[in-house]
Amino acid sequence: MSRPQSVPASNVRIRRTRALLREALVDLIEERGLDRVTVGDLTTRAMVSRAAFYRNYRDKYALVEQIFDEAMAEMIGDHTDDRTPGERWAGFFRHIDSYHRMYRALLGRKGSPWFADRMRVALADMTTGHFPGDSADGLVPTVLAGMFVQSIVWWLEQERPCPPEEIAARSARLIRAVIESDT
Structure with missing residues (x-):
């Protein structure tokens, strides 16, 4: 996972460039799909120079990775984070909600x-390693990850019919049921 590049709060130009590129990325993915989007398309749509793009990202995948890495960092937190797993999962859905157009386009x-x-x-x-019945072959984490992603896809395809906290709680209950049936 690549690390998000920190931006000094005072650097408005960098924040503006990144925001424009993110918006252009979403628009273009919705129109064409990620595979058909080029850096040239992104810079033209965002009205920023290629040099500005490459000062911030190595390629279009780095742009997508940065956004996703921010979501993962929000969910995982750090060693001083005292949120429950449910609160972290709800925070992840809040991030998905903030970038719902991009995630719906990408997924x-x-x-x-x-x-x-x-x-x-x-x-x-x-x-991996956090659930009872978790075996060395990775079956449980793989199945759970698929359920996590499908929960997100369903929520986005249904136009987010409930708040992030509710879908987080509903998907967590489903996942708990799977875990409990495996033990």
């Missing part, structure tokens, strides 16, 4: 198998 019909796989792997890695 939808014109989406990116690369991104969906990356999300499943990151979520599986996060859950």
